[in-house]
Amino acid sequence: MDLFFQLLINGIIVGTLYGVVAMCFVLIYKSTQVVNFAQGEFLLIGAWICWSILVQFEIPFVFGFLLTLAFMAALGIFIQMVVLRPMIGEPIISVIMVTIGLSIFMRAFSNWVFGQDTVGYPDVFGTSSVNIGGLQVQPAYLMSFVISLIIMAGFFYFFRYSRHGLAMRATAFNQQVAQSLGISVKQVFAMAWAISAMVSALAGVVVGMVNGVSSALSFIGIKVFPAVILGGLDSIVGAVVGGLIVGVLENMAEYVDGQFLHWGNMLTIAPFWVLIIILVVKPYGLFGTKDIERV
Amino acid sequence: MAHATAETTAPPTPSPGAGESILSVNNIEVVYDDVILVLRGVSLEVPEGDIVTLLGPNGAGKTTTLKAISGLLRTENGEVTRGEVRFMGENIANMSPEQIVRKGIFQVMEGRRIVEDMTVVENLRLGAYTRKDGAAAIKRDLDMVLDYFPRLRERTGLAGYLSGGEQQMLAIGRAMMARPKLILLDEPSMGLAPLLVKEVFGIIRKLNQELGMTTLLVEQNAKMALGAASYGYIMESGKVVMDGSQADLLDNEDVKEFYLGGGGEHRKSFKNLKSYKRRKRWL
Ligand SMILES: Nc1ncnc2c1ncn2[C@@H]1O[C@H](COP(=O)(O)OP(=O)(O)OP(=O)(O)O)[C@@H](O)[C@H]1O
Ligand SMILES: [Mg+2]
Numbered sequence: 001m002d003l004f005f006q007l008l009i010n011g012i013i014v015g016t017l018y019g020v021v022a023m024c025f026v027l028i029y030k031s032t033q034v035v036n037f038a039q040g041e042f043l044l045i046g047a048w049i050c051w052s053i054l055v056q057f058e059i060p061f062v063f064g065f066l067l068t069l070a071f072m073a074a075l076g077i078f079i080q081m082v083v084l085r086p087m088i089g090e091p092i093i094s095v096i097m098v099t100i101g102l103s104i105f106m107r108a109f110s111n112w113v114f115g116q117d118t119v120g121y122p123d124v125f126g127t128s129s130v131n132i133g134g135l136q137v138q139p140a141y142l143m144s145f146v147i148s149l150i151i152m153a154g155f156f157y158f159f160r161y162s163r164h165g166l167a168m169r170a171t172a173f174n175q176q177v178a179q180s181l182g183i184s185v186k187q188v189f190a191m192a193w194a195i196s197a198m199v200s201a202l203a204g205v206v207v208g209m210v211n212g213v214s215s216a217l218s219f220i221g222i223k224v225f226p227a228v229i230l231g232g233l234d235s236i237v238g239a240v241v242g243g244l245i246v247g248v249l250e251n252m253a254e255y256v257d258g259q260f261l262h263w264g265n266m267l268t269i270a271p272f273w274v275l276i277i278i279l280v281v282k283p284y285g286l287f288g289t290k291d292i293e294r295v
Numbered sequence: 296m297a298h299a300t301a302e303t304t305a306p307p308t309p310s311p312g313a314g315e316s317i318l319s320v321n322n323i324e325v326v327y328d329d330v331i332l333v334l335r336g337v338s339l340e341v342p343e344g345d346i347v348t349l350l351g352p353n354g355a356g357k358t359t360t361l362k363a364i365s366g367l368l369r370t371e372n373g374e375v376t377r378g379e380v381r382f383m384g385e386n387i388a389n390m391s392p393e394q395i396v397r398k399g400i401f402q403v404m405e406g407r408r409i410v411e412d413m414t415v416v417e418n419l420r421l422g423a424y425t426r427k428d429g430a431a432a433i434k435r436d437l438d439m440v441l442d443y444f445p446r447l448r449e450r451t452g453l454a455g456y457l458s459g460g461e462q463q464m465l466a467i468g469r470a471m472m473a474r475p476k477l478i479l480l481d482e483p484s485m486g487l488a489p490l491l492v493k494e495v496f497g498i499i500r501k502l503n504q505e506l507g508m509t510t511l512l513v514e515q516n517a518k519m520a521l522g523a524a525s526y527g528y529i530m531e532s533g534k535v536v537m538d539g540s541q542a543d544l545l546d547n548e549d550v551k552e553f554y555l556g557g558g559g560e561h562r563k564s565f566k567n568l569k570s571y572k573r574r575k576r577w578l
Contacts, residue, residue: 163420163424166413166417166420166421166424167421167424169410169412169413169417170410170413170421173411173413174408174410175370176367176370176371176408177404177408177409177410179367179370179392179393180365180367180392180396180401180402180404180408181396181421181422181424181425181469181473182392182393182424182425182473183393183424184391184393
């Protein structure tokens with residue numbers, strides 16, 4: 001039973017992280033209508049950049065991390081302006097091909113520059129685990145969980161109360177309406193990519209601290225698809241819930257498989273089975289919206 | 296140069312009122328998709344502090360005129376190809392809507408176009424997006440707007456669930472939040488029950504009297520519009536075909552027949568028979 005709870009907790013912790021990356025994905029989809037298949041590569045690049053700054057320059061973690069965020073914001077804006085802006089008005093499938101291409105390019109680039117081996121982060125936290133209610137939790141895991149929650153609260157505040165958050169929602173609702181209010185749609189698009197890249201990088205750094213940095217980081221981008229589709233593509237709350245479901249499912253599948261079934265590899269694909277079932281029952285996902293219709 | 300052509304080709308436009316014009320549209324031509332010519336020389340003046348109305352049948356080009364002023368034309372691949380739009384002395388033709396909102400012109404689009412998945416207060420706060428005068432001033436205006444529209448104060452759900460009249464009030468309130476110098480209203484009466492139309496027009500008049508809100512009002516409901524405006528223009532197929540003060544237009548036999556319903560015995564000469572047939576469709 002202990003193992004069960006241990007895996008449940010793992011699932012929740014990993015799930016909140018998936019939730020964060022899923023939010024980043026939804027942020028881009030909602031405000032710019034681009035399905036970003038390169039979301040996972042933002043984690044990868046972010047984690048590598050931060051790692052190399054820390055190792056190369058031996059500066060305090062905080063500064064290295066801030067530099068990474070600045071770099072990622074610039075990268076996000078660059079990609080939006082140079083790669084995706086010319087694609088406005090092109091068919092969805094072309095835009096998808098472009099982001100898939102982007103993902104392949106970024107993965108190859110990071111393999112080329114940083115290699116394919118897994119490297120550990122300089123120790124920021126001790127290794128001894130913390131005991132919570134009889135369960136052993138690594139401090140890095142705890143940190144990951146806390147950071148994820150802080151990011152979620154930040155998103156909530158941003159979209160609810162900040163001027164730019166409202167502008168993004170208005171743009172997501174209708175670009176012409178947003179423009180009639182004096183909002184620059186170009187600026188909103190760039191901001192969406194910048195925020196998405198920065199927050200994804202943050203998630204990448206967190207995972208890097210827990211598991212080390214390697215090309216495997218970009219697989220989180222793939223795990224995030226069932227999460228966002230479960231949640232309904234255009235819902236930030238749905239992304240969080242979807243992420244949690246995927247995280248917990250994965251770990252529960254591991255538990256069931258390890259204890260009873262011994263099929264192997266069920267771990268990675270369980271979320272996709274559930275995805276299919278949910279889409280059959282609710283085609284717009286759990287939280288996806290159709291337009292409001294007044295009755 | 297553009298101004299010179301305006302002088303020579305535009306029909307002489309009598310000045311609407313005594314006040315200084317805050318907006319003057321000089322003989323503009325508008326083209327959509329590089330080929331569809333929709334406005335063929337439209338000129339009009341809006342004096343500061345007045346309500347001016349722009350009337351005309353479906354497809355006359357009223358909305359296009361407003362979009363040429365607010366810059367929203369751009370979002371539909373339209374362009375002002377001739378003439379100029381002078382706002383407080385500056386030619387703003389073909390500027391981006393972001394720039395024009397910042398200069399003080401705010402268009403309330405046809406069909407209200409509030410952000411349906413936001414609350415009333417969020418919609419109102421969006422109206423203040425371009426303002427730089429601080430949270431306190433915006434909060435004060437938010438309270439003021441809600442005082443003008445007390446019904447909105449009680450609505451805490453999503454704006455998409457408001458009634459048509461409430462949505463129109465929200466759209467006007469959102470425009471007020473920008474503190475514009477000129478507000479462009481596109482068919483505020485559209486789809487509203489007669490009683491609500493009265494209420495909305497009451498508010499438009501009140502805003503004009505109490506806050507000095509300069510308004511350019513596009514309407515199909517000529518009776519209501521001429522009740523509120525001090526000056527009016529009538530457009531047909533991309534041109535201004537008539538203009539005059541409130542009293543002149545209300546008195547005019549053609550206007551009575553074609554735009555106010557009834558009056559003027561057997562007159563078919565307003566423009567041609569086509570507009571006579573059109574009348575049933577839009578009055
Ligand atoms: N985006 C566009 N692209 C091409 N043509 C357009 C576009 N918008 C309007 N038009 C055309 O321009 C003409 C004038 O349209 P406009 O919407 O300005 O008329 P309106 O006077 O506002 O009519 P209504 O009373 O029906 O709102 C119409 O013939 C219309 O088909
Ligand atoms: Mg119109």
